[in-house]
Amino acid sequence: MESNLLRGASRAQTLASLPSSHEPHIGFSIERHSQRRFATSLRQLSTMGTLARHSSEPRPCGILLLMGSADSAIKASQLTRAFGDLTAVDHVDLDVPRGAIFGLLGSNGAGKTTAIKMLTTLLAPTSGSAEVGGFDIRRAPAQVRQHIGYVPQLLSADGALTGQENLLLSARLYGLPRRERAVRIEEALHFMGLAEAADRLVRTYSGGMVRRLELAQAMLHRPAILFLDEPTIGLDPVARHSVWDRLRDLRRDYAMTVLLTTHDMQEAEALCEELAIMRAGRVAVVGRPAALRADLGESASLDDVFARYAGPGSGGDGDFGGVAQTRSTARRLG
Amino acid sequence: MRRFLRESGAVARVELIKLIRDPTELLSRAIQPVLWLVVFGQVLAHLHGSEVGGVDYLAFITPGILAQSVLFSAIFYGIAVIWERDLGVVHKLLVSPARRSSLVLGKAVSAGFRGLVQTAVISAIALSMRVAVRHEPAAVLGVLAGVLLGSGLFSTFSLIVACIVKTRERFMGIGQLLTMPLFFASNAIYPTELMPGWLRTIALLNPLTYLVDALRGLMVGGATSVHGYGVDFGVLGVVFLALVAIATRLYPTLAE
Numbered sequence: 001m002e003s004n005l006l007r008g009a010s011r012a013q014t015l016a017s018l019p020s021s022h023e024p025h026i027g028f029s030i031e032r033h034s035q036r037r038f039a040t041s042l043r044q045l046s047t048m049g050t051l052a053r054h055s056s057e058p059r060p061c062g063i064l065l066l067m068g069s070a071d072s073a074i075k076a077s078q079l080t081r082a083f084g085d086l087t088a089v090d091h092v093d094l095d096v097p098r099g100a101i102f103g104l105l106g107s108n109g110a111g112k113t114t115a116i117k118m119l120t121t122l123l124a125p126t127s128g129s130a131e132v133g134g135f136d137i138r139r140a141p142a143q144v145r146q147h148i149g150y151v152p153q154l155l156s157a158d159g160a161l162t163g164q165e166n167l168l169l170s171a172r173l174y175g176l177p178r179r180e181r182a183v184r185i186e187e188a189l190h191f192m193g194l195a196e197a198a199d200r201l202v203r204t205y206s207g208g209m210v211r212r213l214e215l216a217q218a219m220l221h222r223p224a225i226l227f228l229d230e231p232t233i234g235l236d237p238v239a240r241h242s243v244w245d246r247l248r249d250l251r252r253d254y255a256m257t258v259l260l261t262t263h264d265m266q267e268a269e270a271l272c273e274e275l276a277i278m279r280a281g282r283v284a285v286v287g288r289p290a291a292l293r294a295d296l297g298e299s300a301s302l303d304d305v306f307a308r309y310a311g312p313g314s315g316g317d318g319d320f321g322g323v324a325q326t327r328s329t330a331r332r333l334g
Numbered sequence: 335m336r337r338f339l340r341e342s343g344a345v346a347r348v349e350l351i352k353l354i355r356d357p358t359e360l361l362s363r364a365i366q367p368v369l370w371l372v373v374f375g376q377v378l379a380h381l382h383g384s385e386v387g388g389v390d391y392l393a394f395i396t397p398g399i400l401a402q403s404v405l406f407s408a409i410f411y412g413i414a415v416i417w418e419r420d421l422g423v424v425h426k427l428l429v430s431p432a433r434r435s436s437l438v439l440g441k442a443v444s445a446g447f448r449g450l451v452q453t454a455v456i457s458a459i460a461l462s463m464r465v466a467v468r469h470e471p472a473a474v475l476g477v478l479a480g481v482l483l484g485s486g487l488f489s490t491f492s493l494i495v496a497c498i499v500k501t502r503e504r505f506m507g508i509g510q511l512l513t514m515p516l517f518f519a520s521n522a523i524y525p526t527e528l529m530p531g532w533l534r535t536i537a538l539l540n541p542l543t544y545l546v547d548a549l550r551g552l553m554v555g556g557a558t559s560v561h562g563y564g565v566d567f568g569v570l571g572v573v574f575l576a577l578v579a580i581a582t583r584l585y586p587t588l589a590e
Binding site for chain 2: 156
């Protein structure tokens, strides 16, 4: 109970710094155990929010250090990364509950990709720390890698190989025992609806199929946490929905936690239980999509929420690099 | 150790599959050595009219051209790595728990496959031009070992350059800048004795010189290794390991 209270307090801390408070939303549909826990902690946190705001010395750092992270899949505290003068990620606190689909939103250049790179151990933080799957990204990067799956923004499956061969490469790199490889690959192919296409060269796949293959690669070793950078960028609506369905299935059948970045509000609304909107390297707001909308007024859409918090601040329409990359991704997807 | 082999093996295997499936690159790479041997070598053989290092000129440059084609194809290996970076493949490899050194070594081994094919092509051309190519098993294995080591060495060097420059445009410029000096400041197409002192010093610091030296003794009947195989393979081995160590440190920066 005590650790629950502490957790609530720290989450409340994040909320306490928001422009306005978020009322608990009890009519949240509960399907799974993990979600139930998540909803409970949300309710708790808004109660605690009141306490924290009234208490005289709410020190988030101290609380974070004391806390166990038993119910958090990802917990970042004061995570920071600077490139020269530019602070791409600026003292970010994140707490992603186990089993949640969590969305990291923001304009191009807001720091989403840099944040994901740090959490997946590709990039060392300048300061601050994070635990992913219970392991510290600085002290135990190898263990973190063993417990996560990652799908980069670009289409990274090898077009010159078949789907099967791509999966075999992942299976070997993740050290799956020889006996299990075939079974797992078979299962992943079926799960992603790619069994028929397994022996075709990936360059003949549609954009949606490539994405599903990449999800299959990322799930092969049963990671606790899946990181997806713009998972449906450039996909047509049908392909997009099929990727969403697979993500929901992954969470349901394998109890995976999913952290994804997107600037597609429809995607955030459809998939995510909780969102963090980043702006100029900082977390501007955290909350459930419905609560965030309700906060802005009855007829507010998530686009309004995005405009409100992601704002025209840094980046605005996105820097040139970001746009060029997005376009080339879209082009390659046809 | 087993884990190391499995991981490097997985990376190398993928490259091998791709090479077999689409051998166009291999074939186009075979054209240049043909020009060097059939045109350059034959013409200069007449000019010299005499033996170089105990064998006729065509025989002398055959191992030099093999080493050159190993160098030229390995040195542009970094382009493929930058391409993989732009696609996100590097990120995916680096997020896996595979050791960085296994990934680097796997890449080096796969560069070696290309070298083996080039060995076959150049040996065949040389034989058709009546060069006395040695065919005792020990000599052939020695040549193959030299080619694998040389490919690994120069492709790892190329990987390091790629990690530093990070873009294709810059890499192309630097690649051109590196290959010709490495080639000319070596014993590939003329013996180091003909060089002025300063160039000979550079040639002695150039790993390509030791690759050519080893290949010359092992590949051509009547020729000998000037430095001795121990020195040749020793230098190549030490430089290769040093480069792998550096590349292991730098490779992760590609994903940053």
